[in-house]
Amino acid sequence: MSEKLKSPGMFSVRRTFYVSTRVLRQFVRDRRTFGMMIMMPILIMLIFGFALSGEVTNVPIIVQNSDQGATVFGNSVNFGSKLTDSLGKDSRVSVTLGDYQAGITEIDNAKGYFASILIPKNFTNEILAKLNKQPVNITINLYIDKTKPAIRASILGAIGDAIKSLSGQSFINVDEIGAFGGASYSGLDVAVPSVMGLVLTFLVLLVSLLTAIREDLGGTKFRLLSTPLTAREKVIGYVAALTLFALVEAMLVLVFGVYLFGATVKGNIWLLVFSAFIYGMVNVFLAIFLSNFVENELQAVQMGPLIAFPSMALSGMLVPVESMPPVAQFFSQFIPMTYAINIFEGIMLKGFSFDKLVPQFQALGIFALIFLLFSFLSSRDTMK
Amino acid sequence: MKYIVETENLMKHYEKGKIKAVNGLNLKIKEGEIYAFIGANGSGKSTTINMITGVLKPTSGHIKVMGYDMVKNRHKLSQYIGVAPQDYSVYTDLSVEENVMFFSRMYGVKGKIARERMKSILTILRLEERRKERVKNLSGGMKRRVSIACALIHNPKILLFDEATVGVDPVLRRDFWEYFRSLKENGQTLIITSHVMDEAERADRIGLIRAGVLIEEGTPAALKNKYNAQTIEDVFLTLSGDEAVDE
C-alpha cells in the first residue's frame, strides 16, 4: 500500500509572494539594472527633446471656403478657391474641404485633424477693396492644435505660403485661435509624453525580460520546477514584482520630466501616473510572455529594440500617425505604444480627463489581457 | 519488496529520436538505500534524474515514485523529493541563507522550523560561518554544498544528488558520505550519480548505466565478486571496454 500523498495546494499565495520578494531582492541588488532605470530616461529625454521639433508633412486640416468671389471686367475671380488650391498642393498639409465649426469639434476631440480654416464670405471683395486702397481688415479664421510645435510650424508655413501666392498679398490677417485653451509647448514639453512611452516600452520590456530569463541562466529553473511551485504561481509572482518596478519607473520618468525638465502636465497628474502604470504593466506581461522564447541575455537585449523600434516608428512618436502612409497607419493600431502616447499627450498637453481617453484605455486593457493570457498559456510546469 | 522509485522501460529521446539519452531504463530503488547511479559522460544520468524529479517529461515509459505515477502526480510528489542538480542551481546574487530560506518556502516549511533546520544543515555542511555571504563569492565546492543544503531543507523522503561530490575535497567528501549515511539512518533514500568510481563503493547498491540503458546492478561486493575485480572502477572498465568515455 502506498502512503497517501498530501496536497501542496493548487494555488499558494505564500509561494507566489516569496517568488515576488525574491525577484525584487535580486533586482535591487543588481546595480547595472538600477543604473539603467535612472540614467536611461534622462538620456532619452535629453536626446528626443531636441530631435522632436522639426517640420512634418501631410498634416490633416479642414478648410471651409465661404468666399463668394466677384466679377471683375467680366471675369469671375475667387481668391478663396486660389488659396484653397495652393494649400491643397502644399505637401506639408493634407486638405479636407468641410465645415469650420465641425472641424473645431474634430480637433477638440483629437479626431485626427490639427487645424480648421475659415475663408470669409467677402474674401475676394475685401481683397479687391484693399487693392483700391480702401481701409478694410481681411481676416482668415484659423483654429489650430498648437500642442505639437512641429505640426503648428507646418500648418502656419503652408498658410503663409498660400497667402503669398495670392500675388504677394501680405495684408491678410490670420486670426489664430489655439485649441485646448491655446496651449502651445516647447520641444521638450512635447517630447516628454513620447519619451515616457518610449522609456516604458524599452526599459520595462528589457529589464523585465532580463529578470525573467535570469531564472534559466543560473540553472535554478530546474530546481524550481522540481518544487511544488506551479507555473501559474511563478508567472503571478514575477508579474507582481515587475509591476512594482514598472510603477517605480513610471514615477521616475514623470519626476524627471516634470521637475528636472519642467514639462507641463495640464491634466490630472494621478491619472497620468495611473496610465503610465497601466502601460508599464502591458510591457511587463509582454516581457513575461516573450521570455519563453528567449534563451540568453544576448537574445533578450536583441528583443528589446525589436519591439521598441517598430513602436517608435509606428506609434506616432516621431511622425504623427495622421500623416503616415495608410499601411503604416493600419499597423499603428496594433502597437500598444500608439495608445499610450495618445493618452500621455492627451493628459499632459491637452488636459484631457479619463472620459475622453476611454477608447485608448480600453485598447491598452485588451493588450494587457492578451499578453497575460499568452504568458499563462506559454508557461509550463515541465520542460520538453 | 517495496520500491520507492521505479522506472519501467523509461525513454527520453531528443531530436526526433536521433539522440537516445535514456533508452529503456528499468530502475528499482529501495526505500532507505543509498543508490549510486554511475556511468560515463553523456550516458544519461542527469536526464534520468530530471525525469524522476518531474522536470523532464519522458518520451515513453513510466516512473513511479512512492507507488504513484510521477507524471500524473508531479505536483504532490514534488514535496517528497529534494534534488541537487548537476549545475549548482542556486541564486548566486542571494546569500546562502536567503537561498535556503527561499526554497524552504517553496516547500511550505514553516519559518521557525526552517531556520532551526537550516542552522543544523549549514553546520554539518560547514557553511555556518559563510551563511550571510552572497553565493557568487563562494568557491565551487561551497556552492555545491549550498545546493545540497537547498535540497535538504524540507526533509524530503527521496534525495537526488547529481554529481554531488564533484569539486569537493577528499576530507569533506569523506564527511559528506558520513552525512549521507546519517540521512539514510534517518529513513531517507539517496540516489547519487557519479562518474567517480571509488565513490560508488560506499553506496549500498550500484547501477551502471551506458547509453541510456542499465547494464549492471548490484551491491559493490557482489559486483566485484562477479567480475573478479579489485575495485568498482575495474568492473566498470571491464564492462565498458575501451569506449568508456562520451557515449
Ligand SMILES: Nc1ncnc2c1ncn2[C@@H]1O[C@H](COP(=O)(O)OP(=O)(O)OP(=O)(O)O)[C@@H](O)[C@H]1O
Ligand atoms: N536538451 C537536450 N537536447 C539534445 N540532447 C540532449 C539534451 N540533453 C541531453 N542530451 C544528450 O543526452 C545524452 C545524455 O545526457 P546526460 O546529461 O543525461 O548525461 P550524463 O550521464 O548526465 O553525463 P555527465 O556525466 O556528463 O553529466 C547526451 O548525449 C546529451 O548530449
Ligand SMILES: [Mg+2]
Ligand atoms: Mg550529468
